[in-house]
Amino acid sequence: MADDIYILGITMTKFGKHPDKDVVDLGAEAIRAALKDGGVTMKDMGVMAAGNLMGGGGIAQQLQKQIGQTGIPAYNVSNACATGATALRTVIMAVKAGECDMGLAVGVEKLAGAGLLGAGGAPKKDKEAWEPSGRFGAVTNTDGRIGTNTMPGVFAQVGMEYGHKYGGTSFELFAKISEKNHSHSTLNPLAAYQKKMTLEEIMGDIMIAYPNTRPMCSANCDGAAAAVVVSGTKLKTLSKEQQRRAVKVSASILTSDPYTESCQVLPDVNTLTRRAAQQAYEQSGVSPSDLNLVELHDCFATAELVHYDNLMLCEEGGAADFFLSGAPWRDGKTPVNVSGGLQSKGHPISATGIANIWEVCHHLRGEAGDRQIEGAKVGLAHVIGLGSACGVHILEKSAA
Amino acid sequence: MGAQVPLVDYLVLTPEPHLIAHECTQCGARFFDRRNACASCENDQFKQVDIATSGEVKAFTIVSMAAPGVPVPFVSAIIDCDGTSVRGNIIDVEPDDQHVQLGMKVALATTSVGTDSEGTEAVGFGFRPIA
Numbered sequence: 001m002a003d004d005i006y007i008l009g010i011t012m013t014k015f016g017k018h019p020d021k022d023v024v025d026l027g028a029e030a031i032r033a034a035l036k037d038g039g040v041t042m043k044d045m046g047v048m049a050a051g052n053l054m055g056g057g058g059i060a061q062q063l064q065k066q067i068g069q070t071g072i073p074a075y076n077v078s079n080a081c082a083t084g085a086t087a088l089r090t091v092i093m094a095v096k097a098g099e100c101d102m103g104l105a106v107g108v109e110k111l112a113g114a115g116l117l118g119a120g121g122a123p124k125k126d127k128e129a130w131e132p133s134g135r136f137g138a139v140t141n142t143d144g145r146i147g148t149n150t151m152p153g154v155f156a157q158v159g160m161e162y163g164h165k166y167g168g169t170s171f172e173l174f175a176k177i178s179e180k181n182h183s184h185s186t187l188n189p190l191a192a193y194q195k196k197m198t199l200e201e202i203m204g205d206i207m208i209a210y211p212n213t214r215p216m217c218s219a220n221c222d223g224a225a226a227a228v229v230v231s232g233t234k235l236k237t238l239s240k241e242q243q244r245r246a247v248k249v250s251a252s253i254l255t256s257d258p259y260t261e262s263c264q265v266l267p268d269v270n271t272l273t274r275r276a277a278q279q280a281y282e283q284s285g286v287s288p289s290d291l292n293l294v295e296l297h298d299c300f301a302t303a304e305l306v307h308y309d310n311l312m313l314c315e316e317g318g319a320a321d322f323f324l325s326g327a328p329w330r331d332g333k334t335p336v337n338v339s340g341g342l343q344s345k346g347h348p349i350s351a352t353g354i355a356n357i358w359e360v361c362h363h364l365r366g367e368a369g370d371r372q373i374e375g376a377k378v379g380l381a382h383v384i385g386l387g388s389a390c391g392v393h394i395l396e397k398s399a400a
Numbered sequence: 401m402g403a404q405v406p407l408v409d410y411l412v413l414t415p416e417p418h419l420i421a422h423e424c425t426q427c428g429a430r431f432f433d434r435r436n437a438c439a440s441c442e443n444d445q446f447k448q449v450d451i452a453t454s455g456e457v458k459a460f461t462i463v464s465m466a467a468p469g470v471p472v473p474f475v476s477a478i479i480d481c482d483g484t485s486v487r488g489n490i491i492d493v494e495p496d497d498q499h500v501q502l503g504m505k506v507a508l509a510t511t512s513v514g515t516d517s518e519g520t521e522a523v524g525f526g527f528r529p530i531a
Contacts, residue, residue: 116465129516130405135433137409139522140513144470145407146524147487148463153476156461161478164458164502171497209476210462210497259440262485264431266459266478 002096004232006246007395009038012355015223015346016192017112023055023224027108028066030224030351034104038228039242042068045228046100049075049090051083051107051350054114063106072100081299082254083107084225084353085383085391089254091229101234107355108224109348115220116208118150147265152217152300153209154386157266159302160211162309168320169305171211175202178216178301178343180329185340187330187371192221192346216301221346225354244398247361250284250378251394257387267386269303273310276392280380281312284394288312291334292376293363295356297384298341308336311382311392330373338363338371353383353391364397407513407524408432417510417525418453419486422446430484452482454507454530462495475500479527491526505530 011033013026021029027050035041042064050060060074073094079086084107091103130139143149148157163169182197197215205213230238235246255276260268281287288311296311298304305319313334314322322328328336339345339359342352360379362368377397384390406413410420410432421430426443430451437444460477475490477500490506493499506527513522 116467129518130520130522132405132409137406139405139407141469142408144463144466144472144474145489145511145513147476147478147489148461148466148474150463150466152465153461153463157459157476157478160461160502161459207462207464209464212461259429261429261483262478264433265485265487 003098005092005095005249005252006230006232006235006398007227007249007357007361008102008230008235008242008246009034009036009040009228010226010354010358010361011037012190012225012351012358013223014190015221015348015355018222021222023052023059023108023110024062024066026110026222026224027052027059027063027106030108030226031063031067031104031106034226034228039239040102040228042070044102045070045072045104047073047091047094047103049077049087049105051077051087052109053078053083053349054109054111059108079389080385080387081297081347081349082353082383082385082389082391083350084355085393086254086353086389088227088229088354088357088393089252089391092249092252095229095231101231103229104226105229105354106224106226107350107353109350110222111220111348112222113220116150118154148209150209151386152212154267155300155303156209156212158269159300159305161266162306162319166317166320171203172199173320173323174211174216174301174305175199175213177304177323178202181298181337181341181343182215184330184338184371185344188340188345191340191344192219193344194340212300212302216343218299218342218347219344221348223346223348223351223355225351225358227354227357245365246398247364248396248398249393250286250396251280251392253280253283253392255279255390267388269384269386269388270306270310272388272390273307273382273384276390277311280392280394286378286394290378291380293335293338293360293373293379294382295337295339295359295379296382298337298343299347301343304337304341307382311380330371335373338373356381356383357393357395360395364395402519402521404521404523407522411523411525413510413523417508419451419508419525420448421451421484423449451484451486454505455479455481455486457490457502457504457506460490460500460502462497462500477527479506489526490529492528
């Protein structure tokens with residue numbers, strides 16, 4: 001039987017603009033804080049996994065040089081927006097396999113001012129002869145000619161597809177989801193934006209890809225998050241205080257997308273999330289109704305809606321009713337994204353999949369201050385990287 | 401009329417414009433690009449099939465902000481063409497939520513992408529609402 005897994009130390013930096021810090025500075029800040037939070041040092045780490053998408057590569061070794069080179073195995077991981085969760089999952093697998101009893105996961109990104117993601121490729125020069133190239137034999141760029149490649153549009157279609165299948169969605173409904181998250185963010189001092197926005201302000205803002213206006217899109221920003229993982233056996237040898245603050249990882253799941261009919265034209269972010277959730281509930285013995293809080297991947301307001309359903313927080317097809325019941329507000333039955341979510345907390349890609357776990361841990365430890373969900377004992381963190389990869393972790397307050 | 405080339409190789413211009421796909425001979429899964437084995441069942445035999453030229457909008461977005469050089473606004477959509485999902489723009493329609501609706505019926509139509517230095521026209525496709 002594999003050993004239990006705990007988060008011993010975890011942190012996130014302030015998300016936002018950090019013009020004076022590079023990715024190594026930010027990652028190092030997060031790691032040093034996570035080690036301190038866990039009462040350990042780099043010498044205690046047996047493995048390290050690190051993620052950073054927009055930098056030059058080799059972030060794990062760069063970070064080791066910044067804070068402590070101990071010669072441990074380093075994995076540089078990349079899984080789109082699920083990169084942080086993938087780093088954590090890599091470390092958890094190593095500890096679970098008994099290769100070591102402690103490990104470090106970190107994700108860091110500099111993304112402030114990055115603009116529209118997914119808009120790639122140089123435009124064709126005028127008067128050049130048409131020459132088919134690429135997998136589809138395209139004679140010129142197809143973005144904008146055969147649908148859209150940009151993230152706000154892709155995820156808009158994801159939400160609209162849900163509306164077509166089950167009904168009950170509207171521009172206003174999606175905007176209300178964003179209103180919730182912006183409202184939640186006012187209590188999170190580490191969020192990139194802490195501004196409450198009215199429904200009118202959200203709907204009246206710049207349209208990016210209908211029905212997603214600008215505040216309904218995840219905020220590009222800088223940030224890092226890091227976590228120290230420990231085995232249950234090792235934890236028992238540590239101090240009472242460390243044992244008290246450790247958070248149990250009851251499930252750690254990573255899935256990729258299985259074949260579905262339309263996934264070649266619109267990424268299917270639903271099936272792999274539903275599978276990850278099912279596996280996580282089975283592995284942990286936790287049911288959706290047990291969850292005191294959920295941090296899910298609201299990269300766009302249209303995405304949050306479908307994940308209520310995918311994570312089985314509601315009946316199949318009942319996501320709109322679930323939202324309208326008030327359930328995902330912080331005083332509701334299943335608070336969702338009390339951090340403010342990616343729309344206001346921000347989405348420094350590789351950091352996101354650890355920062356959402358930090359948020360849940362923060363509540364389970366009773367350390368979330370003004371935004372504390374009182375008595376939180378069980379939480380779920382979900383992240384999805386397009387392509388696709390889905391991470392789901394279920395976390396429980398330590399019994400010690 | 402000068403020579404024409406399709407924007408992508410899965411658009412066939414003659415005798416009537418239509419889309420084609422590689423269909424798995426075992427499970428029937430369809431792919432617009434080449435696969436070494438079927439992503440659904442791993443069979444490695446495919447046959448070329450024609451895609452229905454009309455269908456129903458099952459998802460759309462109206463893109464107002466895009467990469468430099470991409471004219472906006474445009475309507476991107478996923479069309480259910482008799483069981484095969486196709487990605488394409490909805491054309492010849494006002495790009496707003498009064499005129500574009502989920503479930504609307506559309507049909508394949510071609511568009512001119514431009515003409516190169518040799519006088520060859522590139523022809524693209526979109527879907528036009530059926531009145």
